[in-house]
Amino acid sequence: APRKEFNVAWSIYVGWMPWPYAEQAGIVKKWGDKYGIKINITQINDYVESINQYTAGKFDGVTVTNMDALTIPAAGGVDTTALIVGDYSNGNDGVILKNAKSLTDIKGQNVNLVEFSVSHYLLARALSSVGLAEKDIKTVNTSDADIVSAYKAEDTTALVTWNPQLSEINSEPTAHMVFDSSKIPGEIIDTLAVNTKTLQQNPALGKALVGIWFDTLKLMQDPVKGKAAREAMAKLSGSSLASFEGQLKTTKLFYTPAEAVSFTTDPKLVQTMDLVRSFSFDHGLLGQNVGNKDVVGIAFPGTATLGDTKNIKLRFDATYMKMAADGKL
Amino acid sequence: MRRVMNMQPGRARWLLALLPFALIVMVYVVGSAQRRAENPSDKVLPPFGEMSSAIHRVAFEEDKRTGEYLFWSDTGASLERLAIGLSIATALALVLGLLIGLLPIGNAMFAPMTAVMSMIPPMAILPILFIVFGLGELSKVVLIIVGVAPCLMRDLVFTVGSLPREQLVKAQSLGASTWQVLIRVALPQALPRLIASLRLALGPAFLFLISAEAISADSGLGYRIFLLRRYLAMDTILPYVAWITLLAFLMDLALAQLSRRAFPWAHGAEPKA
Amino acid sequence: MRRVMNMQPGRARWLLALLPFALIVMVYVVGSAQRRAENPSDKVLPPFGEMSSAIHRVAFEEDKRTGEYLFWSDTGASLERLAIGLSIATALALVLGLLIGLLPIGNAMFAPMTAVMSMIPPMAILPILFIVFGLGELSKVVLIIVGVAPCLMRDLVFTVGSLPREQLVKAQSLGASTWQVLIRVALPQALPRLIASLRLALGPAFLFLISAEAISADSGLGYRIFLLRRYLAMDTILPYVAWITLLAFLMDLALAQLSRRAFPWAHGAEPKA
């Protein structure tokens, strides 16, 4: 039976700030009313916790990266659909060395990062780009909230993180960004994921969310109201407008539904996800006693899939974004 | 020369008390100036002037959009959670503490359980708490409860358990039922001790509050601190920490006063007998 | 019918004690089965079988990447930090506690300072700790110290402060200097209480350890729990939590034993006089 009320969790990240702003600006209510449903947008301060809560069934949707969508809910048996592909990181994540200018200097150092996050993935990609492997460095798990003060500590020499912490650290005279996500464009993807079963039973939810999202993005670009919207988002994320604009520059937001659809339907996404699942499998993120990387199946628009087709748990679905592109909402 | 242990500070008491504080302030001012000299935009040790203007901004200027004064709405949200958490923890501790402390059967049933429970580090089961109790206000309150109730309870069990047997026998010889012994003998004598333990629990309660707010919240003192940490905005974080400390201090004072007013018998001189 | 308060559990004691544990296990098993029925790869409440195989993997199989037995290397790392932190905290508390408790001048100088210090939530000043003490083992140890030393100290101040004045006068009339009163009268009588407070501090110590390890580490029980939280591996997290609880419990027992062995006078019957 269709439900009337839904819960969506978000956490602070430049590519997700449209959600709280939409709530504030009444866009959420507008689209909810249109489809006769109510959508609650809830902020979770700790990103991992928001995904865990979604996985445990407390939320119907959550803002999540492609890799975490695979390793937490999908690997945990919760069939998840990436309903909206909002942006990819185009320099929002980076590797920083203290007092060293080349990525190869990282060899033998301790690297502070949030282990098994997209930072870890970025690091792995960075290392392989210069012919190094993970065994050449040592990772130290460091909470993202504390990574800025971690940089200030004497013994910290290398770290990987994302914005806004990244630009905060990069402004230090000693800091040198030696690798960033613009070198692997389109691999770190930020999505809004929803529970597949809920979505199938309540197509209205999908329509409303997509409607909200692109409405808000349109507003952000409005020459008149856009600045006020961006300023409000900056405030909501605890930073200044200037800093927020800076972060936006390194984020490839798909401002129109058409862009998003074309990115999602591009076969390159399949290659990206193959890289991501290989990394996840190598780090045991798909489960400890998992034999190969195929256990969790991934479906893409059309008929393309990766892994076990009988156990599809992560779906990239462009249907609803397509409706927006076609103006059918 | 008298022995050091016989020397009384006398009038110099205030001076001596201020000395360590003055020292810390001085070290801070010097350190701050030094870092600023090296890096004019250093954020780690902002000078007092910057802190005060940062606090002025959040405490006395309306937030343009929401019309709220962030500092006060954060304080309000945190204090509310704290109050609810501590009230429930106290009530729970009181009921279980009296049962375990007074009744041999209650003791047999709940004492081992609560002993084990109190050893579980609440932080480690945070993920579980969030899953069981959701991410709303409830889970924050529950973390405070899980964190402080065992301590409060253990203190109560001890207090009630060490009431002289004579008193319990005397009460029965005056016709008291178990229930009456509970509410007229055990409970009133446990209350001053409960307030004393509550004072000790203030520190941990704030700790758990802040930890819970760090993970899931959209307002509150702990939320703000962890949010600003990403930008290392020490000019706001440090005053927030000082404010939390002051709040804890004032609550401690208020509880001490309450106990002295409400239970004069527990604060009098030693019995003369 | 006797009053409930006069009823003794007798032989049923064990049964009563096990009852709540059995209840919890049952609720867990049912809940786990239910979730599994809905979603066969649910991770939130894994059945006991999976937990045991998960633990078997980390405790008895070499880790492919590091060649270590994770469970034991985590335990070792955590216990080392705990031991160092607690030792330093104890030493610090002892010195300050004796000074403040015994000397009026020490009291005037340090008591207000430490009262304020103990109110600061350690978690909130973590960035400062990092910057001052670095990110290595030191800052974790310091967090434990900052977290538990104030409590230990306050207990000691209280114990030493409530030594009967008669004893101190008596010691002086036997020719004791301040130093001698300290080491032959105050210190030995403070030690049993110190152990008792140390037992109470075990919970908070583990708490701070875990928090410190959650923020920055590459091994340790807290590190593992927070790392595994990233992909909700409750099958490992839950046994880890149980293990921490067990460790805390064993330490508590050991300290209790130590105190009874080393300070028989503090555990004897009430004085006969």
Next chain:
Amino acid sequence: MSALSIRNVWIEYGSQVVLERVNLEIDAGAFIAIVGPSGCGKTSFLRLLLGQERPARGSILLDGKPMPDEPGPDRGVVFQRYSVFPHLTVLGNVLLGPELQSSPLLGRSFGRRRRALVERAHALLSEVGLGDSLHKYPAQLSGGMQQRLALAQALIRQPRVLLLDEPFGALDPGIRGEIHVLMRKLWKETGVTIVMVTHDLREAFLLGTRVVVFDRLRKLPTEAQRYGATISQNIAVHRRHVPGPGDDGIAANDSDRDDPIAVETPGRDDPTPTH
């Protein structure tokens, strides 16, 4: 007011026999003083009469019926210490018993009923000389005042038997004299049956209508575990004939209620080898 029969009672703690073969008939209105060396089981015996403990063997009858096996309002008690409640004022302490009786749920009374209780309590407190200290807490009273308070507290529930365990042991001699006078007076007025344990032989003979001596008959240390103490003497006090210790302030009219029982020889002079 009530009679107690103690019939062949044994008290044992684990394997240690503390009291054995205790037989004692206590008449209604008697004032029994129990003396004996430290550790011989006097307090244990009192605990038995209170119902705090049960005999290993034997039985206790209260007015011919088996005695309830837990403390109750028919048997009041005053201990050497901890007999009053530190969290209640003098008045509160005395009100407690009647309040518990009148309100099973809250243990408090209000309004008219309370005023009546306060009046009764006040009268009794005046009688024990605490009429001026109604609103003081026990910690503000001297030891003697505390014990007088404990007496008033026990007596207001009108127990049939009053059990006293060294009630005046901690008091100064002067104050003790005053309380002895009070004790005699209250006993005569209420007619309550009193069993008092004391260390002070003079006190025992001064107050008791009958002095019961507990002692071990076998004194070898090796036998301490297996043989307990028992009643070695049971002396009726004929105050008219026995010269009193004199100047303790007991008025001459004491003698109008002397012990009606004749002197008895203890029931068992040498221990039989059975058991």
Next chain:
Amino acid sequence: MSALSIRNVWIEYGSQVVLERVNLEIDAGAFIAIVGPSGCGKTSFLRLLLGQERPARGSILLDGKPMPDEPGPDRGVVFQRYSVFPHLTVLGNVLLGPELQSSPLLGRSFGRRRRALVERAHALLSEVGLGDSLHKYPAQLSGGMQQRLALAQALIRQPRVLLLDEPFGALDPGIRGEIHVLMRKLWKETGVTIVMVTHDLREAFLLGTRVVVFDRLRKLPTEAQRYGATISQNIAVHRRHVPGPGDDGIAANDSDRDDPIAVETPGRDDPTPTH
């Protein structure tokens, strides 16, 4: 062993005058018993002699020299309670004084030196009847044993003056008798000057060579704050002439060291209106 001169001493707590115009000459080797009503300032006076407090006016001389204003090994003390250290065994308690003396840094002695100290301590403990309980803790001793231990502990440092504050107040009468005998014996053997506060007049006259009575001369409650107590009587005890209380177990040879001072009338009968 030493003489004390108390010259026109006043004790005040804030605005409350506790003692005023106290003049007392204590001869070397005297045994002064101080009695007086509760709260009149006896303990305060002893604290003064200990050096725990300083007089508001007046001075105290020890053998003609101003007395040190803090407790020291020349003045031993036994309180009613808390006089022994609960964390030390009987032997440890008595060893404490000599050990503190012989080792300023550790307050402990080892090896041969320690064996010598132990021997001395053992001898003294045997004298007070604790020779068999060397390794017990105070909590395992009876009240009387604890006070005997406190005496031994104080005496082993050979103080010139021994101050006792109701040392036997908490003991049973029987045990008190035994200790009185011991007290007299030790006093005679060591020749120490003793100042003892007691509530018990009999004890005062039994043991003291001189009984000093503290009392308020103005008894109106309104004057309680402004006027303190002072010495109202100072009685030399001529044991040969004053009949002793008899059966307390003090042997007849007590009388060979009686007080050499004659009876004095108190120095000040009516208070002068000055101050």
